[in-house]
Amino acid sequence: MTGLRKRVSIMQMKHPKQIKRPPQTHPSASAVPSYHRILVKHGLIEKTLSIPDAYEIFLKVGADPEVQKLRRKVAHGHKMKHVPALYLATAMALQGMTKQELEALKLRIEAVAVPKASVHHKAQ
Secondary structure, eight states, X not given: OGGGSOOOOHHHHSOGGGSOOOOOSSOOGGGSOHHHHHHHHTTSSOTTSOHHHHHHHHHHHHHSHHHHHHHHHHXXXXXXOSHXXXXXXXXXXXXXXXXXXXXXXXXXXXXXXXXXXXXXXXXX
């Protein structure tokens, strides 16, 4: 009767969580920081922008007086104690802006940006 038995591979006996899957070739949405997703969602940066560059732009967006004014309206307390709360408040402030306000913000951010090439020349 052993000849009639169905052969079972070790892979079939393992629990699905034990099966090792090959690593993903592209990063999942959760691998991208929240500030990057926030900026992409509101059209302030391209999805392909590097994470360090996106963070620089996020800091400039957060420093913008209009965004700060809207963020204060969103904030529940006087101080934001947690960093994710700051991201959330900035995201909510951006969400409350019209398309025209977002376009104006984008132009202000681009005006503040210093070209990296000129930074390298100053250092030399």
